[in-house]
Amino acid sequence: MKITRKNKFKLIFSVLVILLMISFLLPVKSFAGFGISPSDIVNGHLKPGDHYEKTIIISRSDPTEDLTAVVDVDFEGIDQWFTFDPGQEFTLPKGEKRFPLKIVIDVPEDAPVQKYTGSIRIKAMSPEEQKSGVSIVKGAKVQVALATTELDVVDLLIRSMKITPAVDGEPVILTMNIENVGNKASAPTKVNLIVYDLADNEITKATATEIKSVEPGKTQEVSAEFYPDVDPGEYFGVAKVYLGDNVIREAKMYFKVNEKPVVEENPTQTITSTEISVPTYVQYVQNNMYMLLGVGAIILLLLLILIIVLIKKNPERHVNAIHHIPYIIFIFILLYMVYAIVIMYTAQELIFNTTTTISPTTDTSTEYKGEENVVDESKTPTDEVVKGAETEATRNVPTSTLFVAGPENEGIYYIYSKPDLNSKVVYEAKDGEELDVFDEQNGWYGILLPDGTSGWINAENVKSVNDLANPTYKVKKTKTVKKTDNSITTKESEKTAVEKVSDNTSNE
């Protein structure tokens, strides 16, 4: 076959494409960089018998695949002091850019007093086999410098401090994040707190000496309690932390003393329940109203179709009927409407025709003083709410949960009475606290508080939320009323069922 110019170009082009494809098929594995931080572990005052831990972070900028990490210790004579969490060989999962590795050093009781230097190497390998060539395994080295001693070394590092909002009459608490960088369990000797008003006028002083100690090598949150004689209001506190006679940390902090929460004296009205029963068929209709409506529609439709078909099949026999088909259809529609009214009436009959008497019961609850926490039941997402007489008691039913979060160790996150930063604070949630959500608006979550009231938290302070768009639970309320002597009593009960969306099972 004569190779024409056109064919030649086609041939060259095809070869190039194939070569290009082959080059991509060659198993040239690559994964991005790999690093460890910190690169040095130094402890110059380990005592025989000490247990010391240090966490390093393994980071990868492009973790597109799992890697196998292997830890090697190069420490002459003291390799056995070292253990690792999660182990000396573990998986660096894909997708995780940071992975902590805890290095644990257990100094034997009979360890001599001396200095030790060595290293720990972490290398990361791809589990895939190299098809050709020499693959490069990346590693990184941590330099380790240790020294054992028989001396006691007391040394604390105050990482951060914060005064949590206080309540009138209760202690003012200073929370300190303390790392014990010595080799002996220690606590600050004392903490002095000077309280100023917001115009920087000194008001009072207080000292705390009862402070929990921190184990060596550990970082822990400890508290110091003060009893300054201050009224509810806003203040500055200057805290000085002492170790012996030395001030190891001093900081000025803003804090607030809130009014004492108001204990509600008047009982909250609740609905009392009484023993009530209704006929089984009514319960059945209530529970399956939509199904019955659908089935009825289908049956009537099928019947109508059958009749029309029969009429049209034998037009000679049903001459008159053919002309009356529209009327037949109309009659069937009427029949269905009657049927639907009967079903709906049966399902909701007892609610429409009842009156309600509410007997208050004693129910004391504690709520934080602030603006009124009015619970709006209309905001409660419901799937099927049985309508009825007005009830006094309303409450939000949670549809999901969220976890409070924010800057680490921040401590307290405000819950407001409204989705507005300028409204009153009604609760102070702690980092990690789980709260039930009943609503979401404009970057705020409406949540239920432990005392039964509700508030609002800014979405920025939320760590995670169960699926709010597709809630796990829906609310279904049912009411039953006792009928006696063909009359309807005035007492009724209301039950709120929280049921799973997935299986429609009621959990009461």
Add this chain to the structure above:
Amino acid sequence: MYKFKQRTFLLLITITIALLFLHNAQKLEADTVTTSVTVGNTPPSFSGNATENPASDDTTPTDVGSDVTFEATANDPNLEDYYLIICKTNAVTATNGGAPTCDSGQWCISSSTTSGSQATCSYTVQATDTNESYDWYAFVCDSNSSSAQCSSANQGSGSSGSPFSVNHPPVFDTISNDGPKNPGEDVTWSTNASTTDPDTATTADTVKLIVCKTAGITADDCDGGASDRWCASAFVADSPSCSYTVPIPTADDTYDAYVYLVDQHYLPSTDTNQGTNNSYVVSNVNPVISNVVIDSGNDINLNESATYSATITADVTDNNGCNTTEIPTVVTSLYRSGVGYSSCDTTGEEDYDSCYPVKSCTQTSCTGAGATYSCTVDLQYHADPTDTNTQYTSENWLATVLATDDDSAQGSTESSSGVEVNSLTAMDVTSAIDYGLQTVGTNSSNLDQTTVVTATGNVGLDEQLSGTDMTDGSGHTIPVGKQHYDLSQVAYSSATALSTTDVESELNVAKTKSVGTTTTPETGDTWWGIEIPTGTVSGTYTGQDTVTAVKGEFADW
């Protein structure tokens, strides 16, 4: 029968005569009155005392502009109507057929009143009635057409008797306040010694200064009560003043303050200062930053070849209020302590190695005057380390938070304690060495393959190299020592043989740095070559070399 009729007739005659006699007797009497006798007029007289109602005395004087009401009841023997007239002096003149008149001034006169009924009249105290008390004399007079008569004077008795007392309004001479004031300070409204009450008889009247948020007072308080009141003085003889403590927080603004002066009888002043708006100003104050904390105080471990989001938190207090309208801008700068805030407070000074200026912060809570803020700063992977064995061991990283309020007043504070940025020993390296097709019994005359180490941390790098034998998977190997390497492209024979144990190579890759915000990653090359020993079975051989990044000596960074 004749006798009976006769007797009857006589009886009738007798009766008639008797009636006639009586009639004539009356007629005779009448005739007697008209025949002529002359009689005189008697003046009415008080039934009880004339009184002031209500009583007007030193304790309960009558305010200027209010009425003094006089009451009395009189009886006229002639049953004529009478007038109650209150005169300034003990002299009155009756008027025939009309109302009487006082000879030397009248307080008031009632309308003509039926004898035995109560008569009243009122006098409105005038501002021109400058005395504190005035005598009064009450008279009751008839208006007899020919001989009108008046009683003698009656001055009542006790507190409801003469004189009546007059309460004059206090003098509101001057008013001023000592603003502007900061939240937390006292603003004081003051008057002078001439701000006093002119009534000094018996015991001098006292005065009270009231300062209200809205116009209007009732008695001695603002219309809206305590919530409508800035302050009020006690009742004092003169120079009343009062103070109001401006709470924290209070927005900087001008606040209306309506001033009033009343005396102890709650009579308000009528001077021009009364009810005027003596507004006060609350000054703008600088926001105050406290408790600046970097990443909860923990040392920072950066991310390989990527950024690390460090969180900086701070409390911002503004005595004018903590809302974002009052404090629209809060920013932070994060920097190595050796750089200092003054060299890292403008965006043009940004340097990824050591200075991250003017990063925005978000308010996370606000109550009263205090707010908390959270700021995120994305540190580059090559931000200068400050931990051990680095050139900045003696330093750490600090943060300053700067708040600017809506009047451009600023406050800033540096973190009282810094954090370390730890060394990140990190690299990227060529993923494989492909020696290609090699002939048995030959080697790379010169090293011809390279691995490139890129410093993707914040330290300079050396490397440790080790490897494994290459195998074909069928038991045939190429010993690890047949791979040679060097930091230059030298001959195979003079390069270093690879071994299974780590050997450090002074690669001296410099620390990746930036000039401003432009980063130039540092790299280092290692050259490789291989020899295929004679007798090696042909096939595809694979192996594994390990390149371990080692933190280099910082002098070589």
